[in-house]
Amino acid sequence: MTPLLFLIPIALTLGSLGLLGFLWTVRTGQYEDLDxxxxxxxxxxxxPEQSHDQ
Amino acid sequence: xxxxxxxxxxxxxxxxxxxxxxxxxxxxxxLSLLVEGLHCAKCIRKIETRLSQDPAVTKARVxxxxxxxxxxxxxxxxxAVKIGETVAALxxxxxxxxxxxxxxxxxxxxxxxxxxxxxxxxxxxxxxMLAWAVWAGQAQGMPASTxxxxxxxxxxxxxxxVAFAGRPFYRSAFAALGAGRTNIDVPIxxxxxxxxxxxxxxxxxxxxxxxxxSVTMLLFVLLIGRYLEYRVRARARAEIxxxxxxKAQHATIVDDDGSATIVAASTVxxxxxxxxxxxxxxxxxxCVASGTSTIDRSAVTGETLPVxxxxxxxxxxxxxxxxxxxxxxxxxxxxxxxxxEILRLVEQAQLQKGRxxxxxxxxxxxxxxxxxxxxxxTFAWWWLGAGAGAATALLHAVTVLIIACPCAIGxxxxxxxxxVIGGLLKKGILVRSGEVLxxxxxxxxVAFDKTGTLTLGRPVIVKGSDDEETNRLAASLAAASKHPxxxxxxxxxxxxxxxxxxxxxPGEGLEADIDGAEVRLGSASFCGIAQPRGDDLSEVWLxxxxxxxxxFVFADAARPDARGTAGYFEQRGIRTTIxxxxxxxxxxxxxADIGVGDYRAxxxxxxKVALLSEWRASGHKTLxxxxxxxxxxxLAEAHVSASFAHGVAAAQATADIVLPAERLxxxxxxxxxxxxxxxxxxxxxxxxxxxxxxxIPVAVLGYASPLIAAAAMSASSIAVTLNSLRARPAEKEAxx
Numbered sequence: 001m002t003p004l005l006f007l008i009p010i011a012l013t014l015g016s017l018g019l020l021g022f023l024w025t026v027r028t029g030q031y032e033d034l035d036x037x038x039x040x041x042x043x044x045x046x047x048p049e050q051s052h053d054q
Numbered sequence: 055x056x057x058x059x060x061x062x063x064x065x066x067x068x069x070x071x072x073x074x075x076x077x078x079x080x081x082x083x084x085l086s087l088l089v090e091g092l093h094c095a096k097c098i099r100k101i102e103t104r105l106s107q108d109p110a111v112t113k114a115r116v117x118x119x120x121x122x123x124x125x126x127x128x129x130x131x132x133x134a135v136k137i138g139e140t141v142a143a144l145x146x147x148x149x150x151x152x153x154x155x156x157x158x159x160x161x162x163x164x165x166x167x168x169x170x171x172x173x174x175x176x177x178x179x180x181x182x183m184l185a186w187a188v189w190a191g192q193a194q195g196m197p198a199s200t201x202x203x204x205x206x207x208x209x210x211x212x213x214x215x216v217a218f219a220g221r222p223f224y225r226s227a228f229a230a231l232g233a234g235r236t237n238i239d240v241p242i243x244x245x246x247x248x249x250x251x252x253x254x255x256x257x258x259x260x261x262x263x264x265x266x267x268s269v270t271m272l273l274f275v276l277l278i279g280r281y282l283e284y285r286v287r288a289r290a291r292a293e294i295x296x297x298x299x300x301k302a303q304h305a306t307i308v309d310d311d312g313s314a315t316i317v318a319a320s321t322v323x324x325x326x327x328x329x330x331x332x333x334x335x336x337x338x339x340x341c342v343a344s345g346t347s348t349i350d351r352s353a354v355t356g357e358t359l360p361v362x363x364x365x366x367x368x369x370x371x372x373x374x375x376x377x378x379x380x381x382x383x384x385x386x387x388x389x390x391x392x393x394x395e396i397l398r399l400v401e402q403a404q405l406q407k408g409r410x411x412x413x414x415x416x417x418x419x420x421x422x423x424x425x426x427x428x429x430x431x432t433f434a435w436w437w438l439g440a441g442a443g444a445a446t447a448l449l450h451a452v453t454v455l456i457i458a459c460p461c462a463i464g465x466x467x468x469x470x471x472x473x474v475i476g477g478l479l480k481k482g483i484l485v486r487s488g489e490v491l492x493x494x495x496x497x498x499x500v501a502f503d504k505t506g507t508l509t510l511g512r513p514v515i516v517k518g519s520d521d522e523e524t525n526r527l528a529a530s531l532a533a534a535s536k537h538p539x540x541x542x543x544x545x546x547x548x549x550x551x552x553x554x555x556x557x558x559x560p561g562e563g564l565e566a567d568i569d570g571a572e573v574r575l576g577s578a579s580f581c582g583i584a585q586p587r588g589d590d591l592s593e594v595w596l597x598x599x600x601x602x603x604x605x606f607v608f609a610d611a612a613r614p615d616a617r618g619t620a621g622y623f624e625q626r627g628i629r630t631t632i633x634x635x636x637x638x639x640x641x642x643x644x645x646a647d648i649g650v651g652d653y654r655a656x657x658x659x660x661x662k663v664a665l666l667s668e669w670r671a672s673g674h675k676t677l678x679x680x681x682x683x684x685x686x687x688x689l690a691e692a693h694v695s696a697s698f699a700h701g702v703a704a705a706q707a708t709a710d711i712v713l714p715a716e717r718l719x720x721x722x723x724x725x726x727x728x729x730x731x732x733x734x735x736x737x738x739x740x741x742x743x744x745x746x747x748x749x750i751p752v753a754v755l756g757y758a759s760p761l762i763a764a765a766a767m768s769a770s771s772i773a774v775t776l777n778s779l780r781a782r783p784a785e786k787e788a789x790x
Contacts, residue, residue, distance in 0.1 A: 004200065004203070004204075008184075008204075008207060011180070011183070012180060012207075012211070015176055015179070015180055016176065018176075019172055019173065019176040022172045023169060023172060026165055026168050026169060026172070027165075031168070032117060032119070032120075033117040033118055033119045033120070034119055035118040035119040036098065036116060036117055036118035036119060039094055039095040039098060039118055040095060040098065042094075042095040043095050043098070043099050
């Protein structure tokens with residue numbers, strides 16, 4: 001019985017971490033451009049990205 | 055008045071128009087563009103690198119799925135013009151894009167579905183984990199208190215999940231009930247809430263018969279189906295929006311002081327003077343203020359013969375100016391225009407059609423109560439009838455529940471539809487949603503529009519002169535005009551001799567002075583031909599003093615694949631008819647050419663709609679194909695409709711299917727694929743039914759354990775999905 005009392009909450013916590021991670025990816029728009037993401041792995045950007053300060 | 059020399063409408067609207075689409079916040083400006091010609095990583099890099107070299111640009115991001123470019127920059131709003139020119143200079147066509155309210159709402163709906171899907175997935179996998187523990191425990195003598203604990207944990211996961219993740223269904227069901235009707239979501243919601251409530255009451259009471267895993271699993275599977283449907287619809291809508299936006303009109307307005315500005319046609323106010331150059335489409339409804347020219351009305355009414363317009367006459371948006379520049383006084387804004395009238399007719403027809411109940415939803419909804427009923431009966435029979443212990447009875451009931459999980463049924467139809475629509479999209483055929491395929495497979499009648507659908511939409515020379523020199527002379531004169539007949543002459547007889555001083559007389563013809571002699575190309579009366587032939591064919595005469603008067607005959611030639619396409623439907627026993635706005639002789643000629651017996655001519659848009667609803671009332675399910683503005687209401691009224699990428703924006707927005715430009719025969723491929731998809735859906739459902747018919751009795755009779763049941767259920771889902779892949783159109787499949 002005792003093992004259940006801590007194993008189940010652990011399992012649920014790990015599961016919810018995964019769920020929260022997924023929800024975060026939806027929110028940051030990572031599913032907007034799946035074709036683009038697939039193609040971008042072919043780009044070799046050896047130079048560090050130029051960022052413009054705002 | 056000085057107007058730019060580049061008067062012919064080009065593929066990209068002028069960069070100057072982009073500033074109107076810039077959104078700003080403080081000093082940061084944002085512009086979204088549709089980009090044509092994007093294929094791969096290299097295109098992404100080319101555009102993004104070139105734009106980031108611009109010091110003012112802070113962000114340039116290409117979205118390859120939507121084929122859009124999103125640019126942010128600081129500084130001037132007008133910098134948008136330079137950005138547009140930069141991208142165009144790299145060789146990509148661009149058009150300004152404004153995310154409409156509809157597409158933003160659709161995106162939010164998609165995100166919500168995805169969130170609900172994730173939560174129900176989490177809930178169903180964890181409640182299943184706990185449920186397995188309980189079932190295993192029942193077989194191994196787990197104390198009742200532990201089982202109760204596990205069941206309570208399931209409840210804690212399942213109840214909030216069902217409350218939250220079921221919202222798309224609750225919203226739809228309660229909206230329908232509030233309006234006094236029911237829709238498909240009402241029984242689904244009833245099933246979910248009832249099962250959850252029974253489980254909770256039972257838990258509080260005895261702690262034994264809980265069905266949380268079934269509830270969450272059902273929700274999860276239904277959400278998968280919903281999300282797949284949503285993806286298909288969203289993709290189709292984005293493609294159609296894209297087609298429509300790429301064709302959006304710009305107008306050149308003229309101020310009192312004579313300066314010309316280019317703006318979006320939708321912003322032109324009534325009373326504004328607009329100039330329409332030869333070859334350009336008239337952007338707004340209006341009245342001709344100055345200029346006499348010929349206009350081509352085929353995109354709006356289907357008539358192939360251009361007509362002459364002069365001052366004071368009315369012109370509508372969508373007409374093409376063939377002659378000389380016209381100045382028009384706008385009479386109605388875009389919102390009130392003739393086009394909007396047609397779109398209103400379209401909306402009305404669509405509302406009446408309503409939403410056809412989805413077959414998948416119907417099956418899933420009938421299923422759950424049936425399954426729970428059988429499970430309850432199983433439990434009752436084993437416990438009371440056969441006298442086995444409650445535990446054993448419960449086990450068997452649970453096995454029934456697992457085996458009868460509606461996963462296969464829930465997936466059977468969406469999986470096929472997604473596979474088919476994705477495959478067709480790769481071939482350039484755009485299908486709006488899965489139910490369009492269902493409707494296409496059941497048609498028994500086809501109505502074709504004539505101009506632009508069955509025919510090329512532009513006149514072609516049917517008979518010219520036998521003398522080479524005559525032909526070349528005619529083509530040389532014709533090069534100066536944008537009239538469809540003139541263009542046909544230039545295209546057929548090429549190699550022109552440049553002639554200067556050609557004068558065009560709208561509605562009559564062209565004349566020029568060559569070596570002192572007057573040469574005329576035009577109507578019979580203009581060329582001084584006394585005896586008209588009277589055979590009602592479109593003709594143009596060439597009269598030069600040193601040559602015999604020559605006659606050129608034009609016809610709107612049928613597409614090469616038109617006969618084959620009509621033949622395919624006739625072969626399948628589907629009646630074909632031609633519905634056209636053009637004159638009777640022209641339609642009769644086309645019908646004879648293609649081999650279609652039944653045709654109607656001189657139809658107004660409302661006439662087409664009336665015919666289609668008459669047919670619908672007598673039980674016909676009609677497929678309507680059309681590309682012009684006059685077809686849009688009929689497209690909305692038909693059982694299922696198709697338009698072309700080369701068609702008018704309104705037709706594309708209304709049609710259920712958009713075929714690649716100029717490819718009439720692709721409807722054959724689409725129909726064949728839809729019929730095959732319907733067959734595979736039947737196979738899937740049949741398989742699911744057979745699987746359940748065999749295995750449920752097995753579970754009821756107690757010959758299966760929950761483990762076997764779960765394995766069988768997964769196997770059936772996989773089998774259904776694999777079978778669905780067969781529905782895709784083959785890579786190399788030819789259209790006819």
